[in-house]
């Protein structure tokens with residue numbers, strides 16, 4: 323299988339563990355994840371399947387670390403973006419867990435996915451034909467999700483093509499098992515997209531009726547991501563694909579405020595909990611006199627005698643350069659602001675007000 327030999331140059335999860343631990347490490351919280359899953363499942367109802375979206379290296383949490391943790395917390399369905407991620411997930415998942423590829427897989431790799439029972443999106447005629455051909459070659463049924471276009475205008479069959487797609491699926495019942503018919507909302511985390519999203523929902527409803535009317539067996543109709551599920555309950559249907567909320571973040575401030583203030587979903591203590599914590603140590607402490615510039619250039623000038631802590635994390639490790647004079651780290655549960663620019667391998671933070679740092 324070709325995907326076996328492809329790894330992303332930017333992916334640090336393949337480094338030996340001692341390299342990852344020398345300056346900082348990431349911790350994942352099982353209890354936070356469990357709470358998020360329970361909250362989401364309660365919100366969408368137990369009859370609706372919750373799928374854990376682990377694309378983008380599980381949103382930076384690491385596929386190999388996150389997936390087994392999510393399984394421990396009861397998750398049984400996972401969605402990745404491409405075949406390379408699917409291969410990584412397949413290697414660490416338990417046998418009963420489902421895997422779905424939402425976008426990129428080369429036609430040459432389809433037999434690989436079909437043999438392993440990995441489902442994939444079919445969004446155009448070429449992919450549909452390739453799925454049928456590959457299934458025949460492997461001698462197994464391909465598990466597919468038919469993606470339909472409802473206004474996002476990225477990938478998916480247009481509404482006018484749906485009848486033909488249904489014909490093909492009915493003709494090739496031995497080759498194709500339709501696990502899902504799906505679409506994706508164009509930004510459900512913002513009320514600015516309300517009319518566009520509701521139009522999408524209406525179109526998807528029409529397509530759903532059409533598919534049901536034609537008698538095509540479909541495992542699940544699914545459209546909602548975190549934001550749609552948490553904002554528009556009628557979009558949850560049979561299955562919800564959740565990424566960001568499961569990791570403990572609201573899709574946007576709007577989504578959080580909408581939920582916090584709505585009568586049915588009102589909360590005072592945030593029901594979502596961050597799964598990821600990035601931890602490092604103070605490498606060195608430095609006392610700086612008043613009126614001194616700190617670090618490269620002149621962007622930070624001490625107002626008084628200042629105690630600075632040096633943290634061995636920089637933009638090379640993923641601490642954004644944009645956080646110079648803006649970011650904060652937690653030391654002894656107090657916020658320590660970044661002083662000056664983020665260096666490639668270090669930041670300086672102000673710990674003047676943190677005794678015992």
Ligand SMILES: *Cc1c(COP(=O)(O)O)cnc(C)c1O
Pocket residue numbers: 375377424506546547548549563564565566567573
């Ligand atoms: C990323 C993605 C999701 C999950 O979105 P969140 O906002 O993180 O919940 C769902 N569906 C598709 C097609 C995606 O690409």
